[in-house]
Amino acid sequence: xxxxxxxxxxxxxxxxxxxxxxxxxxxxxxxxxxxxxxxxxxxxxxxxxxxxxxxxxxxxxxxxxxxxxxxxxxxxxxxxxxxxxxxxxxxxxxxxxxxxxxxxxxxxxxxxxxxxxxxxxxxxxxxxxxxxxxxxxxxxxxxxxxxxxxxxxxxxxxxxxxxxxxxxxxxxxxxxxxxxxxxxxxxxxxxxxxxxxxxxxxxxxxxxxxxxxxxxxxxxxxxxxxxxxxxxxxxxxxxxxxxxxxxxxxxxxxxxxxxxxxxxxxxxxxxxxxxxxxxxxxxxxxxxxxxxxxxxxxxxxxxxxxxxxxxxxxxxxxxxxxxxxxxxxxxxxxxxxxxxxxxxxxxxxxxxxxxxxxxxxxxxxxxxxxxxxxxxxxxxxxxxxxxxxxxxxxxxxxxxxxxxxxxxxxxxxxxxxxxxxxxxxxxxxxxxxxxxxxxxxxxxxxxxxxxxxxxxxxxxxxxx
Numbered sequence: 001x002x003x004x005x006x007x008x009x010x011x012x013x014x015x016x017x018x019x020x021x022x023x024x025x026x027x028x029x030x031x032x033x034x035x036x037x038x039x040x041x042x043x044x045x046x047x048x049x050x051x052x053x054x055x056x057x058x059x060x061x062x063x064x065x066x067x068x069x070x071x072x073x074x075x076x077x078x079x080x081x082x083x084x085x086x087x088x089x090x091x092x093x094x095x096x097x098x099x100x101x102x103x104x105x106x107x108x109x110x111x112x113x114x115x116x117x118x119x120x121x122x123x124x125x126x127x128x129x130x131x132x133x134x135x136x137x138x139x140x141x142x143x144x145x146x147x148x149x150x151x152x153x154x155x156x157x158x159x160x161x162x163x164x165x166x167x168x169x170x171x172x173x174x175x176x177x178x179x180x181x182x183x184x185x186x187x188x189x190x191x192x193x194x195x196x197x198x199x200x201x202x203x204x205x206x207x208x209x210x211x212x213x214x215x216x217x218x219x220x221x222x223x224x225x226x227x228x229x230x231x232x233x234x235x236x237x238x239x240x241x242x243x244x245x246x247x248x249x250x251x252x253x254x255x256x257x258x259x260x261x262x263x264x265x266x267x268x269x270x271x272x273x274x275x276x277x278x279x280x281x282x283x284x285x286x287x288x289x290x291x292x293x294x295x296x297x298x299x300x301x302x303x304x305x306x307x308x309x310x311x312x313x314x315x316x317x318x319x320x321x322x323x324x325x326x327x328x329x330x331x332x333x334x335x336x337x338x339x340x341x342x343x344x345x346x347x348x349x350x351x352x353x354x355x356x357x358x359x360x361x362x363x364x365x366x367x368x369x370x371x372x373x374x375x376x377x378x379x380x381x382x383x384x385x386x387x388x389x390x391x392x393x394x395x396x397x398x399x400x401x402x403x404x405x406x407x408x409x410x411x412x413x414x415x416x417x418x419x420x421x422x423x424x425x426x427x428x429x430x431x432x433x434x435x436x437x438x439x440x441x442x443x444x445x446x447x448x449x450x451x452x453x454x455x456x457x458x459x460x461x462x463x464x
Contacts, residue, residue, distance in 0.1 A: 038355040039076040042344070042363070043094075045087035045106040049310070050163060050342065051363065053371035057081040065371055069362050075355050084221070084285070095120035100349040103356040104363075107159050109150035109341040109412065110421045116153040117419035122346040124157045127357050137361035142382040146412050150341035153417070154245070159343035160364040161381035163372075166406030167228060167327035167338035168305035170290075174321035175199075175209065175299045183325050187232060187268060187336065190302070190328045194276035197299035211276035213289040213298045214269065218433040220425040221285050224415065225303045226432040228337035230257075230265025231414040232330025237424075243416040248462050255457065257428065258443070258450040261332060266442045270435045282437035290314070293322070302327065304338045305403045309378040309395070324402050339410040341381065378403050420456055427452050 044050045048057050054066040057079075062070075070076055080102075082090060091105045095115055107115060115121050127133075140148065147161040169184070175197055176183060184190040194211030201208040215222045227237065235256070237243070242253035256262060273281040278292065290307045292298045296317040301307050308324040315322055327336040344363060346356045362368065369380045373390040378400065380386060386404045387397070415421070431445040457463065 037074050037076055038352045039078055040103045040352055040356050040359045041078045041080065041101065042104040042359065043087060043091060043102040043106060044079055044081040045084050045091075045342070046081070046163075048081070049377060050081070050106065051079065052375045052377060053368055054363070055079050063371075065368065073358055073362075075359060077359055083287075085219075088220075091115075095347060095349075098349045100347055100351055103347055103350040103352050104344050104360055105347060106162075107343050107345045109339065109343075110415055110417055110425075112150075112159055112343065112345065113153050113417045114419050114422045115345065116156070116158045120348055121158040122348045122350070122353065124160065124346070124357075124360075127346075127353075131354060131357060134358065134361055137358070137365045137367075139366060142366075142384050144381070144383060144407055146339070146407070146410055147341050147381045150412065151343050159345040160360060161341055161343045162364050162369075163306075163342040163377075163379045164381040164407060165304045165306040165338070165340055165379045166403075166408075166410040167303070167336055168308065168402065168406050169300060169302050169325045169327055170293060170305070170307040170311060171300045171323060171325065172293065172296065172298075172317065172321050173323045174318065175296075184328050185326075187229075187328045187330050190300075191268075191272065191276075194272055194300065198276045209296070210278045210292075210298045212272055212300045212302060213277055213281065213284065213292050214273060214302050215285050215289050216269075216273060216282050216433050216436040217285040218282075218430050220422060220429045222432045223425040223429040224340060225338060226266060226269045227262075227428060228414060229269045229330070230262045231411070232328075232332055232334050232336045233261045233265040233268070234330075234332025234334070235259060235262030235265050236414075237416050241413060243413045245418050245462070248416070248418065248457070252463050254463075255450055255453040257453060258446040263442050263446055265330075266432065266435060266446060269432065270442060273436050274438065282433050302336060304340065305406045306379045308399065308403065309376055312395070313376055323396075324399050326402060326406065334411065334414075335409075337411055337414040339412045339414070341412075383407075420460055423456055424453055427456075 053063060055062045066077060087106060094101045143161060147164055151157055151159045151161055179196060181193050181196050184193045198207055198211040199209040200206060214225055237257060238248055239253040239256055240251055242248045242251050289301050290310050293301045294311040294314040305324060312319040312322045329335050344360055346360060350356050369382055369385055373380050373385045373388050376394050378391060387400055391400055427449050431449045434440045435442045435445050
């Protein structure tokens with residue numbers, strides 16, 4: 001069976017009472033949705049925003065949109081939401097232990113490679129070819145190529161995009177205007193602006209407003225940002241910027257995380273936070289950074305365009321003062337880079353495979369993503385929705401254009417998409433945290449990271 005099924009045919013296959021649908025052995029023998037109502041459990045990272053149009057994570061209350069889907073398709077959807085670090089831990093534990101507590105998990109543009117390479121995720125290409133897709137729910141139209149690429153590993157689609165962003169500088173315009181500071185366009189200007197906006201507002205000799213915040217919490221989290229800074233200086237993770245397994249193997253591309261360019265990016269990152277960032281910066285993740293901007297405690301947050309809507313929605317300052325600009329250009333000919341595409345994948349061990357496939361199509365459908373936009377979330381992956389009437393009713397059109405341009409100009413290849421990504425991220429993120437904290441100098445930290453990454457890649461057989 002190939003191509004798209006009509007909705008009626010899809011429901012007939014999915015809901016045939018007591019029947020069985022024989023598929024390729026690689027997909028195993030699926031039980032079709034039986035008379036009893038199947039339950040699909042979905043693990044969400046970013047509990048209060050990733051699926052804001054479907055449920056209230058604080059109360060557990062489902063939206064009318066989700067309830068209508070459950071009734072029409074005779075499926076119960078259970079959602080669990082966690083912070084990013086806890087959610088990732090639970091995902092890896094469930095997938096690696098094959099307990100199938102979750103039918104659908106949140107995966108990222110790069111970490112998905114780790115899951116897919118280990119055989120933890122169900123191929124969506126196989127599902128589309130052998131089960132079909134519901135034409136009222138499923139569409140790959142209107143996605144940027146970067147989002148489709150992010151949903152795939154080695155040519156196979158394992159996820160559907162749900163939330164995406166590029167690099168941007170989110171800033172407090174009122175502070176810039178009050179102190180006559182120009183919005184920076186280069187990293188050199190960023191340093192100057194951060195210094196000028198590190199302020200003692202009440203004259204007591206203590207800083208009340210810091211110029212900039214970026215995440216530097218120990219572990220995996222800051223890598224997406226700090227290596228984006230290294231990219232702006234011309235640094236790459238591997239020789240020749242090999243960024244997938246085939247390129248690394250073919251070219252025997254060695255790690256390059258201790259080159260002068262990579263070191264310069266790390267040093268700039270540490271300097272900005274040490275000179276103009278909050279004292280707690282080495283322990284901050286994205287939530288602490290964005291909340292600080294939303295509360296007027298910092299003037300700028302350099303990382304992801306998603307910080308724009310998050311900070312405006314959480315603002316205790318005037319939300320209209322929070323604006324967005326392109327990320328600054330670095331001396332290496334690239335902007336400080338940040339790209340991420342959160343998506344949803346099906347657990348290969350799911351006991352409700354076809355019901356999970358239906359839920360996955362619904363949650364990532366144009367209808368749900370439009371509802372996300374109506375909720376004020378600008379990080380929708382469908383291009384037309386970034387400039388939709390729903391978002392234009394909430395935000396200035398010029399800000400939405402910056403967000404869309406950041407997506408179109410994103411360079412996802414600044415980080416590699418390989419099975420070892422999560423492990424390498426922990427090494428590089430920890431090095432970032434230690435240098436920001438002043439525990440070690442950047443060259444020392446990155447020389448050690450170079451050795452550790454080289455050993456990981458050697459053991460994985462890349463250079464055999």
